[in-house]
Amino acid sequence: xxxxxxxxxxxxxxxxxxxxxxxxxxxxxxxxxxxxxxxxxxxxxxxxxxxxxxxxxxxxxxxxxxxxxxxxxxxxxxxxxxxxxxxxxxxxxxxxxxxxxxxxxxxxxxxxxxxxxxxxxxxxxxxxxxxxxxxxxxxxxxxxxxxxxxxxxxxxxxxxxxxxxxxxxxxxxxxxxxxxxxxxxxxxxxxxxxxxxxxxxxxxxxxxxxxxxxxxxxxxxxxxxxxxxxxxxxxxxxxxxxxxxxxxxxxxxxxxxxxxxxxxxxxxxxxxxxxxxxxxxxxxxxxxxxxxxxxxxxxxxxxxxxxxxxxxxxxxxxxxxxxxxxxxxxxxxxxxxxxxxxxxxxxxxxxxxxxxxxxxxxxxxxxxxxxxxxxxxxxxxxxxxxxxxxxxxxxxxxxxxxxxxxxxxxxxxxxxxxxxxxxxxxxxxxxxxxxxxxxxxxxxxxxxxxxxxxxxxxxxxxxxxxxxx
Amino acid sequence: xxxxxxxxxxxxxxxxxxxxxxxxxxxxxxxxxxxxxxxxxxxxxxxxxxxxxxxxxxxxxxxxxxxxxxxxxxxxxxxxxxxxxxxxxxxxxxxxxxxxxxxxxxxxxx
Ligand SMILES: [Zn+2]
Ligand SMILES: [Zn+2]
Numbered sequence: 286x287x288x289x290x291x292x293x294x295x296x297x298x299x300x301x302x303x304x305x306x307x308x309x310x311x312x313x314x315x316x317x318x319x320x321x322x323x324x325x326x327x328x329x330x331x332x333x334x335x336x337x338x339x340x341x342x343x344x345x346x347x348x349x350x351x352x353x354x355x356x357x358x359x360x361x362x363x364x365x366x367x368x369x370x371x372x373x374x375x376x377x378x379x380x381x382x383x384x385x386x387x388x389x390x391x392x393x394x395x396x397x398x399x400x401x402x403x404x405x406x407x408x409x410x411x412x413x414x415x416x417x418x419x420x421x422x423x424x425x426x427x428x429x430x431x432x433x434x435x436x437x438x439x440x441x442x443x444x445x446x447x448x449x450x451x452x453x454x455x456x457x458x459x460x461x462x463x464x465x466x467x468x469x470x471x472x473x474x475x476x477x478x479x480x481x482x483x484x485x486x487x488x489x490x491x492x493x494x495x496x497x498x499x500x501x502x503x504x505x506x507x508x509x510x511x512x513x514x515x516x517x518x519x520x521x522x523x524x525x526x527x528x529x530x531x532x533x534x535x536x537x538x539x540x541x542x543x544x545x546x547x548x549x550x551x552x553x554x555x556x557x558x559x560x561x562x563x564x565x566x567x568x569x570x571x572x573x574x575x576x577x578x579x580x581x582x583x584x585x586x587x588x589x590x591x592x593x594x595x596x597x598x599x600x601x602x603x604x605x606x607x608x609x610x611x612x613x614x615x616x617x618x619x620x621x622x623x624x625x626x627x628x629x630x631x632x633x634x635x636x637x638x639x640x641x642x643x644x645x646x647x648x649x650x651x652x653x654x655x656x657x658x659x660x661x662x663x664x665x666x667x668x669x670x671x672x673x674x675x676x677x678x679x680x681x682x683x684x685x686x687x688x689x690x691x692x693x694x695x696x697x698x699x700x701x702x703x704x705x706x707x708x709x710x711x712x713x714x715x716x717x718x719x720x721x722x723x724x725x726x727x728x729x730x731x732x733x734x735x736x737x738x739x740x741x742x743x744x745x746x747x748x749x750x751x752x753x754x
Numbered sequence: 755x756x757x758x759x760x761x762x763x764x765x766x767x768x769x770x771x772x773x774x775x776x777x778x779x780x781x782x783x784x785x786x787x788x789x790x791x792x793x794x795x796x797x798x799x800x801x802x803x804x805x806x807x808x809x810x811x812x813x814x815x816x817x818x819x820x821x822x823x824x825x826x827x828x829x830x831x832x833x834x835x836x837x838x839x840x841x842x843x844x845x846x847x848x849x850x851x852x853x854x855x856x857x858x859x860x861x862x863x864x
Pocket of ligand 2 (some may be wrong): 540
């Protein structure tokens with residue numbers, strides 16, 4: 286009974302949410318139209334052709350070939366023109382340039398906003414993802430109305446909203462060895478704003494093969510890194526890091542936290558470096574790396590090695606060609622998937638040592654005596670946890686087996702002699718719980734079972750209101 | 755092969771004084787300040803530390819010393835950039851007392 290009532294309430298809520306989303310979308314479209322019309326009014330109808338501008342198939346070349354500044358350009362970019370070290374020539378260079386931003390996430394968001402605002406003639410945006418609520422704390426180019434929609438579309442609308450006179454090319458796809466040469470070859474400068482190590486090697490190699498400068502930024506937790514690769518004889522990513530980090534598969538923002546403004550800082554600096562290169566001003570951060578440390582408020586700039594003569598990609602005897610690039614298996618090389626959504630699920634245990642979240646729910650409902658161990662790190666446990674679960678982080682499990690023993694004894698105290706309480710293990714996605722059960726089997730808990738798919742499956746299949754993060 | 759780097763007079767002077775001190779006292783061991791970044795922080799639990807090494811030790815000797823002090827750091831042995839006093843330093847660079855060695859594994863998030 287309660288369940289049916291609940292379904293009904295859920296249905297009504299879903300209806301309201303759908304209507305809200307559609308209204309917000311309409312509001313955006315209307316505001317966009319207002320902007321366009323207002324701009325036309327102010328500009329006396331003069332600006333880049335509106336239709337087809339952002340059609341990727343329409344973009345054989347990416348040169349916005351304005352030879353001189355229009356009166357509107359002069360007014361819009363006046364503060365650039367007033368900078369003696371940038372001036373008219375810098376702005377003209379920028380307007381003629383094209384920059385590709387790979388990734389419209391935490392780094393790409395501010396980078397794209399600044400590139401559009403500053404008047405980069407043509408901006409390409411590559412991303413295969415859709416906007417999610419938990420992106421918004423750092424991916425500031427997107428807004429609530431775009432949740433569930435393509436990041437590229439959302440980012441392109443935002444850029445166009447800031448500057449309707451530049452050209453935006455949308456690539457709502459993942460960058461892979463099949464499309465990379467074609468896409469990257471159309472641009473003067475590339476910004477790596479991706480979130481995984483496989484794509485980082487792929488982009489670096491592609492830039493080496495095509496001779497493009499690469500502005501590389503990265504951020505995780507409270508730290509950021511920034512450098513320019515393969516620029517005027519400087520090193521490439523492989524010169525510096527010939528072998529990928531072994532923990533690559535486990536290092537990304539969905540597992541580790543990131544303070545929203547940290548990628549924001551690095552993304553802004555990426556825009557700055559790209560603008561410097563595109564407009565030929567200043568001294569790019571090539572052969573040097575900037576290390577940003579948010580908590581102590583420190584920025585280190587260190588010299589890094591020059592181009593390596595032994596580099597597989599850019600060294601003296603490097604044989605990296607378009608063909609070898611296209612056949613290189615980056616996911617295999619780095620042991621890390623291009624997207625953490627395609628991360629393979631671990632399968633360590635036999636079926637008998639596992640139960641589904643639904644089965645666990647049944648066990649709770651019939652009041653079966655059991656102990657539930659949650660092996661997530663403590664700061665995860667603090668976010669949300671299942672009732673009566675015992676937090677023993679995987680890293681500390683070995684030294685805390687006694688606590689499991691005691692908890693089981695408490696559960697078994699009311700039972701008839703000889704009967705046992707069950708032991709279940711849960712984590713966020715169901716990988717660490719398998720590792721924990723595998724370990725427990727060997728240290729005197731042969732009946733331990735893991736909850737398949739972890740709290741993620743609990744939230745999906747049993748209790749949709751369980752907070753996921 | 756050596757990088758040509760601009761060094762200010764002040765920096766050069768400081769380096770010389772440091773070198774002199776090191777020689778005058780003829781220390782039995784020299785102290786190196788180590789800065790950890792990114793994954794190196796997770797693995798060691800520190801943002802920086804000080805290690806003592808023998809005079810005449812190279813950058814790589816110091817890294818080996820760090821591996822014995824923090825065995826888990828070996829995880830990134832093939833995937834880290836090194837900077838000595840904010841400059842690029844090949845593995846065979848001889849260390850001086852008070853040098854600062856930065857261990858920089860790549861970050862891939864964004
Ligand atoms: Zn290279
Ligand atoms: Zn992980």
